[in-house]
Amino acid sequence: MASAAPLHPVARQALLAALDEGWADPARLYHEGRRARLLLDASRETAADAVGCRPDELVFTPSGTRALHDGVAGAMAGRRRTGRHVVVSAVEHSAVLHAADAYDSTAVGVDRAGRVAPADVTAALRPDTALVCLQSANHEVGTVQPVAEVAELCRTAGVPLLVDAAQSLAWGRVDGGWSLLAGSAHKWGGPPGVGLLAVRKGTRFAPRHPADERESGRSPGFENLPAIVAAAASLRAVREEAAREAARLSALVDLIRTRVPEVVPDVEVVGHGTLRLPHLVTFSxxxxxxxxxxxxLDRAGFSVSSGSSCTSSTLTPSHVLKAMGVLSEGNVRVSLPPGTAEADVARFLDVLPPLVAEVRSHLGPPPAVTPAPGAGLVVDSLGKLCPIPVIELAKVIGDVPVGGTVTVLSDDEAAALDIPAWCSMRAQDYLGATPAAPGTAYLVRRRT
Amino acid sequence: MASAAPLHPVARQALLAALDEGWADPARLYHEGRRARLLLDASRETAADAVGCRPDELVFTPSGTRALHDGVAGAMAGRRRTGRHVVVSAVEHSAVLHAADAYDSTAVGVDRAGRVAPADVTAALRPDTALVCLQSANHEVGTVQPVAEVAELCRTAGVPLLVDAAQSLAWGRVDGGWSLLAGSAHKWGGPPGVGLLAVRKGTRFAPRHPADERESGRSPGFENLPAIVAAAASLRAVREEAAREAARLSALVDLIRTRVPEVVPDVEVVGHGTLRLPHLVTFSxxxxxxxxxxxxLDRAGFSVSSGSSCTSSTLTPSHVLKAMGVLSEGNVRVSLPPGTAEADVARFLDVLPPLVAEVRSHLGPPPAVTPAPGAGLVVDSLGKLCPIPVIELAKVIGDVPVGGTVTVLSDDEAAALDIPAWCSMRAQDYLGATPAAPGTAYLVRRRT
Structure with missing residues (x-):
């Protein structure tokens, strides 16, 4: 259960074979160079078939991130006469958001399931909009986006759509009339070091690199041929198993989505229940x-990820959870690699409740509670990080009468997300936040 | 005998081990992530030791080309207040020249051996010079550049020096006070998909990518960990064998340099005879x-490269041979991979003379010779590519008296290089070129 898929056996075989067979520079004339060129061409055809584009529309890049960076930059430069405005969803991968930072960008919000509304994309379009970026599915919560609908409205508006398909390429083609599409091999069981960028004919595109004759001028540098061959072979292999494996993993994800709230108190499963990737599930x-x-969980043998601020080096909660307005506290993301056994999931559901109980038992000391002037209490959580502010709020809410208020002072950015989410889960009234010095004051009224 | 070194056995072992052991994302918290981080850190230390810098000064990139592109762009952006002028040698790799094209660039010439004179670099410096780029050794002719001297003059002038060390890192550190250094793993027997960029502390550097937390913000994208581990392991391995292997290969190169002109008529061995890489030799x-x-040669089992216009897809001769002013016609570049046996070189020297004779026997039809007004002949080689114009010149030079002239009309760019080079080799007088319509008229006077 990891965020990058393990190397597919076919990728491993192909990597070894290509290391032995196709070593040389495809641009060279001599014998090994010709063989390398054949391997590169065959890989491009395989990948293009999986993506649903023509081989001459697809180039290999050194990573999915570089494919996204180069795709955004090339598309924006190709339409620089139109303007410098780019529309992105608020839940795109950071590679897209960072690339968009170089321009005038508008982030379209999502609902609580993490889904973009096509009408919101339409509303964000301007005469100077040069590009729209929308992921095929979200990388943290698995929610599938309405790409075909957004592609159609983009086509009508005459604006190209770039799709970050990193999360979904293992499972199938991205439908609809997209203009650019990016992917990453290590997400489908291929090796790291390979991304792909498709730019459909008729899409204006101006590469931003220094000139280079390789990969149609769209991705400079010596081609990583063994990894490219392995990437293409594994994409074909995972696609052959995709329909069956998707159904099987999706049932296991349904099991997690149903059972976790039954066996662990105070849990919120996030992301869309049905419009979702087959293998990904997230709860807080x-x-x-x-x-x-x-x-x-790691000690128990489960590798999971988290969008909590308390597990990130930047101490800010995931921008995806933030945009969805869901709890980030105690966030756990489970990604089931192909072949995950039902027994592994059953064991996960067995170990999770005692582990959560154990972690919860290490609650901090009682909060410093101050009777506030008037009818409320003030909890000073300044300098304390997620999940302490919410824990302290939960401890004192019973100390005020129904209708009374608790003010939580916090300088942790996660509190802005987690205190309203807690109120919603606990049926308390969240009255809003006001700046304090230092930090922010969050006002909660006891309802029950 | 290829331009990219074959994969070193240590690289292959390390690649396989890393594929099994260190798969996950080094940025993640969980168990596999921690192991991946350890492998990445150890690889960085190994590479930094081989380069001669601190580990925190070195990042891994997806290729040597990207390291050069990113190094030039980051160094120029870091000194944008100084200006947009960059000094390069005329014989740099195309990745450096193309990166420099985005700025105001001055190319410093080289002598007939391909070597830069430090005084010429000093003369090219201006108040707005933000960067100097010099390769450690040339990739086509093997000539070693005076990097330490140029680094010292750059230090005095307060301008950073970027060294493209791709050709020489297998053999040892680059001496001297360079500021930035780039390399490419597949040149030292490592896998493709890995380059390195070192930026010494105190060097102004502003990455030009969208923000990304990986590799100190200097190289975005998921790290290609298996390839990085293999690259570092093979660099250490080739260095352990470097001194002995350099001496052995250098003796074989000396044999080729001496014997080829003895066994093949009308050959020019190019590049410096002693200030050169141990494994590379080029002749025309x-x-x-x-x-x-x-x-x-390919049919005979020898993979070689060429800087001739007749073997390049762009139909222009190598910019390196052009800058050196040497013959590009029939150019052959031989790169001896580590472990090349003396018997292989002996066989090469055996097969080369009959193959050259065979190729020469397919000379074109007699040229269209026109008695020119006055004392000369005019040869119309318009529309004919290298080596035809020189062949036609050689055929008719005996038809004019000593002191008489031959005018060659040619529209092949290589003629500008090859006709003067032929005159120099054949002791004839090259009188210069004048524009004709179409093409160029090259005037030669018979001396002997």
Whole structure:
């Protein structure tokens, strides 16, 4: 259960064969060079078939991130006469958001399931919009986006659509009239070091690199041929198993989505229940230090990820969870690699409840509670990180009468997300936030 | 005998081990992520030791080309207040020249051996010079550049020096006070898909990519960990064998440099005789179609490269040979991979003379010779590619008296290089070129 898929056996075989067979530079004339060129051409045809484009529309890049960076930059430069405005969804991968930062960008919001509304994309279009970027499916919560509908409205508006298909290429083609599409081999069981960028004919595109004759001038540098061959071979192999494996993993994800809230109290399963990737599921646990839970799961043999601020080096919660307005506290992301056994999932569901209980038992000391002037209490959580502010709020809410208020002072960015989410889960009234010095004051009224 | 070194056995072992062991994302918290981080850190230390810098000064990139592109762009952006002028040698790799094209660039010439004179670099410096780029050794002719001297003059002038060390890193560190250094793993027997960029502390550097937390923000994208591990392991391995292997291969190169002109008539060995890489040797053969010779050598089992216009898809001769002013006709570049046996070189020296003779026997039809008004002949070689114009010149030079002239009309760019080079080799007087319509008229006076 990891965020990058393990290397597919076919990728491993192809990598070894290509290391032995196709070593030389495809641009060279001599014998090995010709063989390398044949391997590169065959890989391009395989990948193009899987993507649903022509081989001459597809180039290999050194990573999915570089494919996205180069795709955004090339598309924006190709339409620089139109303008410098780019529309992105608020839940795109950071590679897209960072690439868009170089331009005038508008982020379209999502609903609580993480889904973009096509009408919101239409509303964000301007006369100077040069590009729209939308992922095929979200990398943290698995929600599938309405790409075909957005592609159609983009076509009508005459604006190209770039699709980050990294999460979904293993499962199938991206339908609809997209203009550019990016993917990453290590997401489909291929090796790292390979991304792909498709630019459909008729799409204006101006590469931003220094000149280079390789990959149609769209991706400079010596081609990583063994990895490209392995990437293409594994994409074909995973596609052959995709329909059956998707159905099987999806049932296991359904099991997790149903069972986790039954066996663990105070859990929110996030992301869309049906319009989702087959293999990905994410939930958040109240009163849990995400890093402590990840470490405990790791010791039990489960590698999971988290969008909690407490597990990130930047100490900010995931921008995806933030845009969805869902709890980030104790966030756990489970990605089932192909072949995951039902027994592994059953064992995960067995170990999770005691581990969460264990982590919750290490709650901090009682909060410093101050009777506020008037009818409320003030909890000073300044300097304390997620999940402490919510834990302290939960501890004192019973100390005020129904109708009374608790003010939580916090300087942790996650509190802005987690305190309203807690109120919603616990049926308390969240009255809003006001700047304090230092930090922010979050006002909650006891309802029950 | 190829331009990319074959994969070193240590690289292959390390690649396989890393594929099995260190798969996951080094940025993740969980168990496999921690192991991946350890492997990445150890590889960085190994590479930094081989380069001669601190580990935190070195990042891995997806290729040597990207390291050069990113190095030039980052160094120029870091010193944009100084100006947009960059000094390069005329014989840099095309990746450097193309990267420099985005700025105001001055190319410093080289001597007939391909070597830069430090005084010429000093003369090219301006108040707005932000960067100097110099290769450690040339990729086509093997000539070693005076990097330490140029680094010292750059230090005095307060301008950073970027060294393209791709050709020499297998053999040792680059001496001297360079500021930035780039390399490419597949040149030292590592896998493709890995380059490195070192930026010494105190060097102003502003990455030009969209923001990305990986590799100190200097190289975005998921790290290609298996290839990085293999690259570092093979660099250490080739260095352990470097001194002995350099001496052995250098003796074989000396044999080729001495014997080829003895066994093949009308050959020019190019590049410096002693200030050179141990494994690389280049020569040019008059009256030879380079592509035909490469194909013949390929059939005989020898993979070589060429800087002739007749073997390149762009139909222009190598910019390196052009800058050196040496013959590009029938150019052959031989790169001896580590472990090359003396017997292989002996066999090469055996097969080369009959193959050159065979290719030369397919000379074109007699030229269309026109008695020119006055004392000379005019040869119309318009529309004919290298080596035909020189062959036609050689055929008719005996038809004019000593002191008489031959005018060659040619529209092949290689003629500008090859006709003067032929005159120099054949002790004839080259009187210069004048524009004709179409093409160029090259005037030669018979001396002997």
């Amino acid at each position: 646990c109240l009163y849990v230090d995400g890093e402590a839970l990840l470490t405990a | 053969c008059l009256y030879v179609d380079g592509e035909a010779l490469l194909t013949a």
